[in-house]
Amino acid sequence: MKKTTSDLGMNRTGIATSPVDSADIIQAAQKRQPSHLGDDSLILKVRQQYAVESDGIGSVPPPTSLKGSNSKPTVFIDKLGERAAFERSGVRLYQGALAKFEVLGSWEGGPTREGLTRILNDELSHFGLVSEVLTKLGADPTAMTPCADVAAVTSMGLPAVVSDPRMNLRDTLHALLVAELTDNAGWEMLIELSRGLGHDTLAERFQLALDAEAEHLTLVRNWLSAGVTLEARATPVPRAEAGPGLTPTV
Amino acid sequence: MALDIFKEKGVPLDRQVFTWKDLVRRPYSKLDDDAFTRVCVIYMNGIMADALRTKHAIARMNRDLREPLALVRRVEQHEQTLINWLNPPDQTPLETTLGFEQVAIEVTASVALREPDPYLAQTYRFGLLEDFDHLYRYGALYDRLEGKDPNSITQSYTDILAGRPTSVEHRNPLDDLRRPYDKRTAVPLTKLHAMSITAAENQTHDYYMTVGPFFSDPVARQLYAEIASIEEQHTSMYESLLDPDETVLEKLVMHECMQVYNFYSCLAYEKNPRIKEIWQRFTDYELGQLHHMIQLFQQVEGRDAAEILPKTLPDPIGFKEHREFVRKTLNQEEDLASNGPDYVRMADLPRDHRSFVYRDQLNSDGSPSETVAAGYQWTPGTELAARAQRMGSVLEGKKVH
Numbered sequence: 202m203k204k205t206t207s208d209l210g211m212n213r214t215g216i217a218t219s220p221v222d223s224a225d226i227i228q229a230a231q232k233r234q235p236s237h238l239g240d241d242s243l244i245l246k247v248r249q250q251y252a253v254e255s256d257g258i259g260s261v262p263p264p265t266s267l268k269g270s271n272s273k274p275t276v277f278i279d280k281l282g283e284r285a286a287f288e289r290s291g292v293r294l295y296q297g298a299l300a301k302f303e304v305l306g307s308w309e310g311g312p313t314r315e316g317l318t319r320i321l322n323d324e325l326s327h328f329g330l331v332s333e334v335l336t337k338l339g340a341d342p343t344a345m346t347p348c349a350d351v352a353a354v355t356s357m358g359l360p361a362v363v364s365d366p367r368m369n370l371r372d373t374l375h376a377l378l379v380a381e382l383t384d385n386a387g388w389e390m391l392i393e394l395s396r397g398l399g400h401d402t403l404a405e406r407f408q409l410a411l412d413a414e415a416e417h418l419t420l421v422r423n424w425l426s427a428g429v430t431l432e433a434r435a436t437p438v439p440r441a442e443a444g445p446g447l448t449p450t451v
Numbered sequence: 452m453a454l455d456i457f458k459e460k461g462v463p464l465d466r467q468v469f470t471w472k473d474l475v476r477r478p479y480s481k482l483d484d485d486a487f488t489r490v491c492v493i494y495m496n497g498i499m500a501d502a503l504r505t506k507h508a509i510a511r512m513n514r515d516l517r518e519p520l521a522l523v524r525r526v527e528q529h530e531q532t533l534i535n536w537l538n539p540p541d542q543t544p545l546e547t548t549l550g551f552e553q554v555a556i557e558v559t560a561s562v563a564l565r566e567p568d569p570y571l572a573q574t575y576r577f578g579l580l581e582d583f584d585h586l587y588r589y590g591a592l593y594d595r596l597e598g599k600d601p602n603s604i605t606q607s608y609t610d611i612l613a614g615r616p617t618s619v620e621h622r623n624p625l626d627d628l629r630r631p632y633d634k635r636t637a638v639p640l641t642k643l644h645a646m647s648i649t650a651a652e653n654q655t656h657d658y659y660m661t662v663g664p665f666f667s668d669p670v671a672r673q674l675y676a677e678i679a680s681i682e683e684q685h686t687s688m689y690e691s692l693l694d695p696d697e698t699v700l701e702k703l704v705m706h707e708c709m710q711v712y713n714f715y716s717c718l719a720y721e722k723n724p725r726i727k728e729i730w731q732r733f734t735d736y737e738l739g740q741l742h743h744m745i746q747l748f749q750q751v752e753g754r755d756a757a758e759i760l761p762k763t764l765p766d767p768i769g770f771k772e773h774r775e776f777v778r779k780t781l782n783q784e785e786d787l788a789s790n791g792p793d794y795v796r797m798a799d800l801p802r803d804h805r806s807f808v809y810r811d812q813l814n815s816d817g818s819p820s821e822t823v824a825a826g827y828q829w830t831p832g833t834e835l836a837a838r839a840q841r842m843g844s845v846l847e848g849k850k851v852h
């Protein structure tokens with residue numbers, strides 16, 4: 202088990218690992234001409250061509266009822282679907298973080314069990330809130346909407362970091378930071394959208410969620426920053442010896 | 452030092468057991484382990500995939516062998532799992548792909564250098580120059596799609612240069628077939644080589660076919676489609692080197708011997724003790740499987756396996772860089788083509804040759820391998836490092852803007 206992230210070691214990914222070989226392959230690369238002319242923009246041209254031909258990734262399922270709206274109602278449903286999915290996945294991220302906390306312990310100024318659990322519960326309740334709103338709007342909260350899919354593809358690496366046992370609690374906080382940054386912006390935009398569509402009551406409920414998200418971001422950022430600073434000062438991070446039944450430093 | 456495969460009986464088949472925890476171990480480190488540790492893992496996964504593939508094909512066509520094949524095959528599936536699961540999860544499919552091409556270059560180079568049959572050696576050099584180009588194309592993709600340096604995977608062992616351009620590697624299927632070795636006159640090393648490279652190339656094809664659709668960029672999807680097609684050609688080419696007149700049991704015995712040889716080669720190379728221990732264990736397992744197969748061979752065919760097997764194993768595969776050899780080959784044989792089983796200079800083929808017709812058709816809507824690497828020259832730290840340097844330091848940048 203390894204609790205630190207930035208230890209000195211035998212990293213071999215840079216050219217300085219083997220200067221003689223590196224000088225040799227650099228020289229060879231300079232001597233041999235590319236087989237075809239052009240530059241990195243050709244890839245983008247093909248991408249543009251395919252984009253023009255594309256039909257997108259899919260659609261929003263039709264709601265059973267849509268009350269009092271003369272705008273394009275599927276946009277709101279799509280964004281709500283995104284929020285619900287992201288909050289739901291967020292719960293899994295914090296479960297993973299807590300599991301690492303239990304085995305690795307924390308550090309001075311680092312995450313606490315209470316703090317992680319609180320955020321986990323917030324994410325769960327946000328998921329519940331948005332699902333409820335979707336149902337009330339006559340939409341299916343179990344559907345994966347296009348925006349939900351885009352958000353999931355965007356954050357594909359988050360569960361990968363959280364569930365990788367080689368990545369410690371501090372590494373995991375980096376993934377949580379990315380999640381919370383997106384989370385905050387996501388709620389902000391959802392509130393703007395709600396107000397614009399005249400859903401003022403909803404907007405007020407969403408504002409409470411955003412207030413909670415703002416706290417998540419501050420907490421996660423500070424935990425992470427404390428961990429990095431401590432390791433940089435060569436203080437072992439964390440101090441606690443790991444093992445079952447470990448009492449973490451809080 | 453040489454391994455006497457008749458004396459060494461290895462671990463008996465019924466003692467070759469696993470648990471799920473045993474199968475799913477700590478992977479190697481993408482950052483810290485030597486590139487050849489990754490090369491061995493990718494290569495041996497390919498060898499074991501072929502052990503299964505070969506046995507499945509035979510089981511589909513042979514009633515009597517079904518039971519003995521099933522017994523060995525189950526263990527081999529678990530061996531393959533343990534090996535393949537050594538690839539770390541932070542290594543993306545594209546990074547693993549760079550590893551696959553490094554295998555195809557360095558292992559094939561080692562084989563080409565030692566192959567006693569000149570026609571087979573020529574075939575390995577021919578394929579080598581094509582996989583050499585694949586590394587360059589995928590390297591360009593890695594740099595241009597993700598902004599990362601392919602050399603952080605290949606670790607300055609292997610040149611990242613254009614080889615025989617992938618766009619001209621496409622050939623009519625009949626120009627991929629070669630003349631097989633003769634089982635009566637070929638030395639065991641020739642057979643081991645041909646089986647090994649066939650296995651590696653077949654797995655490379657299967658890997659690209661599996662991961663290609665995971666990419667979102669259309670050029671990446673096209674490039675995987677294009678190079679998978681070449682790996683299918685390579686599989687056809689190398690497998691056509693195998694003598695089709697070998698009996699089924701002869702093939703099975705030689706295949707087990709080939710597995711022993713390759714594990715033993717990895718064992719000779721590996722420095723990471725956690726990985727080395729696995730190569731030792733599977734060398735012993737494969738020796739057990741070899742003797743199991745020898746028994747079957749002797750029972751069924753009434754022949755002595757010593758007629759076909761080497762007395763001791765040949766020198767292990769050289770898991771090391773072969774830049775000088777590859778550069779020399781590139782220099783002398785870049786413009787080779789094949790006309791049926793014969794190698795010719797590309798310029799000597801008539802313009803309407805079936806392979807030109809075939810390749811012009813495939814490339815007529817654009818060439819992914821040309822698009823991806825247009826103007827690409829590998830530079831340490833990516834081509835953006837060179838561009839950033841030309842732009843000047845951040846400090847100067849601020850002054851300018």
Ligand SMILES: [Fe+2]
Pocket residue numbers: 287288291323324327384414
């Ligand atoms: Fe959230």
Ligand SMILES: [Fe+2]
Pocket residue numbers: 291320324381384414417
């Ligand atoms: Fe949050």
Ligand SMILES: [Fe+2]
Pocket residue numbers: 552555581582583585655678682
């Ligand atoms: Fe290749």
Ligand SMILES: [Fe+2]
Pocket residue numbers: 555578582652655681682685
């Ligand atoms: Fe190949």
Ligand SMILES: [Fe+2]
Pocket residue numbers: 502523527707710737740
């Ligand atoms: Fe085997």
